Amino acid sequence: MRQVLSLFVSLAVVLIQLLSPHRIVRVAVASPRPRTDPRQVLAIIVNRSNPAENLSFAELRKIFLGERSRWPNGHRVVVTMMESGNSERETMLREVYHMNENGYRDYFLKGTYTGDIPASPKTVSSPVILRKFVFNTPGAIGYLRASDVDGSVKVVSIDGRLPDAFDYKLRIEGPAK
Amino acid sequence: MNTQTKRVTGRPSAVVLGARTLLSRLFARHSVALLLLLVVAVEVGLGVFVMRDLLTTYSQVDRIYVISVQGLHRIGELQYEAQETRRTTLYALTTNDGNLQVEYADQSRGADRLVAEGIAQYLEQARMPQAIEVGKRLANDWNAYLKVRDDVLGLILESSAEQAVDEDLTSGVSLFDRVRQDLEEIKRLYDEQASQQLALVTRSSRRSELRLIGGFAFALLFASAAIWAIQRNKMHNAVQLAKLQVDFVASVSHELRTPIAAILCAGENFRDGFARRKEDLVEQGSVIVDQATQLASLVDQVLLFAATTAKPQYILRPLQVPEILASALRNTAAVLEKSEFTVEQQVQQGLPQVMGDLGAISQCLQNLILNAIKYSDGERRITLSARVDDSAVGEREVQISVQDHGPGISSSDLPRIFEPFYRSPQVVAAQIHGTGLGLSIAKRVIEAVGGRLSVVSEAGVGSAFTLHLPVARKDSQTDAVRTAAGPGELAT
Numbered sequence: 001m002r003q004v005l006s007l008f009v010s011l012a013v014v015l016i017q018l019l020s021p022h023r024i025v026r027v028a029v030a031s032p033r034p035r036t037d038p039r040q041v042l043a044i045i046v047n048r049s050n051p052a053e054n055l056s057f058a059e060l061r062k063i064f065l066g067e068r069s070r071w072p073n074g075h076r077v078v079v080t081m082m083e084s085g086n087s088e089r090e091t092m093l094r095e096v097y098h099m100n101e102n103g104y105r106d107y108f109l110k111g112t113y114t115g116d117i118p119a120s121p122k123t124v125s126s127p128v129i130l131r132k133f134v135f136n137t138p139g140a141i142g143y144l145r146a147s148d149v150d151g152s153v154k155v156v157s158i159d160g161r162l163p164d165a166f167d168y169k170l171r172i173e174g175p176a177k
Numbered sequence: 178m179n180t181q182t183k184r185v186t187g188r189p190s191a192v193v194l195g196a197r198t199l200l201s202r203l204f205a206r207h208s209v210a211l212l213l214l215l216v217v218a219v220e221v222g223l224g225v226f227v228m229r230d231l232l233t234t235y236s237q238v239d240r241i242y243v244i245s246v247q248g249l250h251r252i253g254e255l256q257y258e259a260q261e262t263r264r265t266t267l268y269a270l271t272t273n274d275g276n277l278q279v280e281y282a283d284q285s286r287g288a289d290r291l292v293a294e295g296i297a298q299y300l301e302q303a304r305m306p307q308a309i310e311v312g313k314r315l316a317n318d319w320n321a322y323l324k325v326r327d328d329v330l331g332l333i334l335e336s337s338a339e340q341a342v343d344e345d346l347t348s349g350v351s352l353f354d355r356v357r358q359d360l361e362e363i364k365r366l367y368d369e370q371a372s373q374q375l376a377l378v379t380r381s382s383r384r385s386e387l388r389l390i391g392g393f394a395f396a397l398l399f400a401s402a403a404i405w406a407i408q409r410n411k412m413h414n415a416v417q418l419a420k421l422q423v424d425f426v427a428s429v430s431h432e433l434r435t436p437i438a439a440i441l442c443a444g445e446n447f448r449d450g451f452a453r454r455k456e457d458l459v460e461q462g463s464v465i466v467d468q469a470t471q472l473a474s475l476v477d478q479v480l481l482f483a484a485t486t487a488k489p490q491y492i493l494r495p496l497q498v499p500e501i502l503a504s505a506l507r508n509t510a511a512v513l514e515k516s517e518f519t520v521e522q523q524v525q526q527g528l529p530q531v532m533g534d535l536g537a538i539s540q541c542l543q544n545l546i547l548n549a550i551k552y553s554d555g556e557r558r559i560t561l562s563a564r565v566d567d568s569a570v571g572e573r574e575v576q577i578s579v580q581d582h583g584p585g586i587s588s589s590d591l592p593r594i595f596e597p598f599y600r601s602p603q604v605v606a607a608q609i610h611g612t613g614l615g616l617s618i619a620k621r622v623i624e625a626v627g628g629r630l631s632v633v634s635e636a637g638v639g640s641a642f643t644l645h646l647p648v649a650r651k652d653s654q655t656d657a658v659r660t661a662a663g664p665g666e667l668a669t
Contacts (some may be wrong), residue, residue, distance in 0.1 A: 018613045080275070119336055123274040129279045136282040136327075137334035 038146035042091050042170035045131070045153040047138045050075070054157045057169065063141060064096050066108070066117035075139035079121035080130055082143075088127070092143055093170045115132040145172065181213075182213045207525075208407050230385035232337035234654035237378045239353075245371035249604040252364045257297040259319070259360065261288035263353055266326050268543035269333045270341060282330050289323055301364065308366050322352040358456045364585035421598035422612075429612060433475065436468030443468075475612070481540070482597065482614045491534035493628050498528045498563050498575055504535060509550075516550050516557065531575045531646035533626045538644065541619040541630070543575065548615055550582035550602070553639075556582040565648070573648040580641040586634040594632070595620045616642075 017168045044060060046052055051073055055063070062068045071077055082089050084101055095098050099107060113116030119167055122140075124130045127148045134140040135152040146163040149155055204211065249521070262285050269281035296319060300312040327346045332341035379555055443461040446452045452461045506513075506520065513520060531538075547558045560580040586594060590601040597617040619642075620630045627647055634640040 039396060075331075076335050076337065122334075124275045124279065126276075129276050132279045132283060133275060136279065136330050138331045139335055142495070 009145065030147055036164050036166060036168065036171050040172050041146045041162045042088060042095075042143045042172060043146040043149050043155045044141065044143055044158060044170070045134050045149060045155055047075075047134055048143050048152070048154050049073075049138050050141075050154065054160055057159050060158055061096055064092070065122070066111055066120070071139055073138075078119075078137050078140045080133050080137075080140050080142035081121040081123050082127065082130055083123055087172050088143060088145060091170060095170050096174075130157050143170070145156055212400070212403050213358040214405060215403065216396060217391075219396045219399060220599060221453055223389070223396060226392060227385065229391055230381065230388065234378055234381050234385065237374060241371055241374040241378065244374060248367040248370075249364065251295060251299065252360060252367060253348045255299075255363075256357075256360050257294055258291040258295065259353075259356055261285075262323075262326065264291060266329055266333075267345075269330060270338055275334070278334055285326065285330065289319075289326070292319060295551075302449045305366070305370075308363070311359060311362050311366065315356065315363065318352060318355045318359055322349065322356055325349045325352055327345050362503065374591070380669060425598040425612065429475070429479065433472065435610075436472045439468040440465050440472075459598060478612055478614055478618070482612075482618050491537050491604070493532050493534060493626060495530040496533055496535055497530055497575065499524065499532075501535065501542065501577070502559065502561065502563065503533075504539040505546060507541065508543050512547065512550060513559075518559055519558045520546075520551070521558065521560045523560065523564075525564040528563060528565055528575055529546070529573070530649040531628075532649045533628065533646055535624050536614045538624045538628075540647065541623045541644060542579065544615045544619040545579040545644075548642070549579050549583075549640075551609060551611065552583045553581045554583040556639075558582055566645075575648060576643050578641050578643040580639060581666070585636040586640055587636070588633070593635060596632075 044055070050071060052071065059068070063077055066079065069077055081092070093101065093104055097104055097107075108117060108120040112120050122133065124133055127144050128141050131144060131148065131150065131153055134142050144153075148153075155162065158169060162172070194565075229350040247493075249374040264289065265281045265285040269278045269285075270279075296312065296316050300309065300316065303309045303312050325344060329341045329345050329349055332338075332344060408635070441465045446457075446461050452458050488506060502524065503520070546559065546561075560577070562580070563575060563577045565573060565575050587601065588604065590603075593599045594601070595616050596613075598612060599617075616630075623630050623644055623646075629645045631643050632640060632643065633643070
């Protein structure tokens with residue numbers, strides 16, 4: 001009987017641990033974890049006047065695919081991409097668009113031709129110009145290595161996670177710059 | 178004379194007297210040099226005025242430069258940068274290249290930063306209320322334009338060129354025009370300030386010219402007037418001296434003629450045998466002796482005056498005052514007796530010794546006694562007094578006074594009685610014989626031995642002449658040789 005009771009209590013403790021996420025997070029935070037290298041993650045940036053603080057990954061995808069044309073404050077969404085041939089763009093194509101360069105080009109050609117997409121993304125040549133573009137354009141959204149971000153633009157979290165989160169999705173493959 | 182006027186030639190202190198003498202000597206000797214010095218001083222003063230005016234003008238010109246040139250330069254820069262802000266914004270409209278658009282936006286922002294700094298600097302330096310008001314208006318208009326410019330840039334970068342153009346035409350153009358008008362207003366204010374400053378400089382320059390001309394005219398007039406005055410004074414002195422010399426010659430001639438005539442007459446009496454009796458011979462001989470004595474006295478006085486105009490040397494030594502009085506009385510005893518004058522002596526007991534030359538001081542005193550006899554007008558009494566004066570500033574002095582009880586000296590004559598050859602018209606009219614040298618000689622001699630002579634005269638009461646002699650110091654036992662100053666230096 002005592003053995004049955006002991007087993008019951010153990011099961012109850014395990015159940016409580018499983019059903020309590022806070023408890024689990026606290027345990028997880030307490031455990032040592034490798035730091036995120038800011039040069040190896042992509043930060044999603046918007047104009048500082050943009051009220052958006054957080055986007056779900058699905059919303060982010062919609063925005064970059066041109067399926068969403070206005071921000072809640074009424075400004076037009078202006079997607080900004082860097083020219084091809086860099087790991088930031090490759091990461092965006094892979095993680096957000098789920099396309100390669102050809103697929104990306106075809107997608108926007110078709111979209112703008114049919115009118116499904118109001119405008120294809122703006123393309124700029126360098127991270128610095130991209131940052132300045134976002135700074136100057138109220139409805140702009142773009143991406144930068146987290147190490148290239150400064151105070152002139154605002155970083156939005158994706159699914160509630162900022163680039164320094166250990167489970168942040170937009171990670172750059174290949175050597176750090 | 179019933180009016181009781183009292184004339185006193187004061188008793189200035191030794192310091193004041195010394196300073197006065199020094200100044201009069203200095204002016205007498207170097208009048209022309211002093212005049213030139215004065216003219217130079219006036220010219221230097223003028224130069225200082227002109228330099229001050231020039232410095233003021235320079236400062237005003239500098240202000241004009243700061244206001245007009247630097248101010249206009251600043252406004253020019255502001256206008257250029259404001260145009261650059263707008264121009265680069267509009268350049269962004271001309272391209273679809275995102276990179277170029279960003280570059281233009283950057284340039285626009287760089288230019289607007291310079292404009293904002295320029296406006297802030299202008300506001301910081303603006304002093305006039307109008308300038309401050311325009312500056313604030315410019316700052317507000319510029320901020321309003323920048324807001325529209327940011328919207329236009331945003332629209333351009335969002336590829337909404339048409340909306341950007343609309344926005345710019347609707348708001349941007351009018352706001353930028355206001356900015357331009359504000360800048361023109363500031364420019365106009367700078368121009369106005371510069372014009373005002375220029376008018377100030379012109380007025381200041383004109384004032385300087387007038388001052389310069391006025392100053393030079395004044396200096397010229399002043400110099401001319403001074404030269405005229407000095408020449409006139411010298412001429413007046415020369416004329417007066419010539420007149421005095423003529424009078425002197427006439428007086429001396431007259432004085433000489435009278436005894437000579439008497440001697441001549443006595444000689445003729447001898448020659449023509451009119452004096453044969455012993456009494457007649459004695460009488461005529463006495464006339465000759467008396468008149469010859471008078472002649473000798475006259476010649477002595479002239480010679481003495483001539484001697485005082487040279488530089489006689491006196492032996493200064495401590496003297497007893499009674500010794501001086503006795504010497505003078507001894508030498509004038511005959512005249513006093515003959516004139517039936519009594520001398521009343523008031524000598525203070527225990528008088529200190531005085532410094533001087535016995536012969537010289539005695540001679541002065543004799544002259545004063547003889548004058549008292551000559552001008553006593555029937556009152557045959559002279560008072561001779563001696564006392565020590567401790568109240569004098571500087572050295573103690575002994576005062577020896579000769580007081581007559583005659584009619585006194587008129588106030589118009591009093592300042593001139595020490596001039597050589599001067600004889601008052603009343604004396605000449607009264608036919609009192611003399612050369613006009615006695616007092617002049619006494620004054621020169623007494624000053625040459627370190628003393629001075631003063632006079633107090635009261636009409637109807639008489640005159641008192643006083644010799645002021647410095648008291649001998651205890652250590653001044655050795656004789657000192659003192660040379661009298663030249664005649665020009667002693668003349669008053």
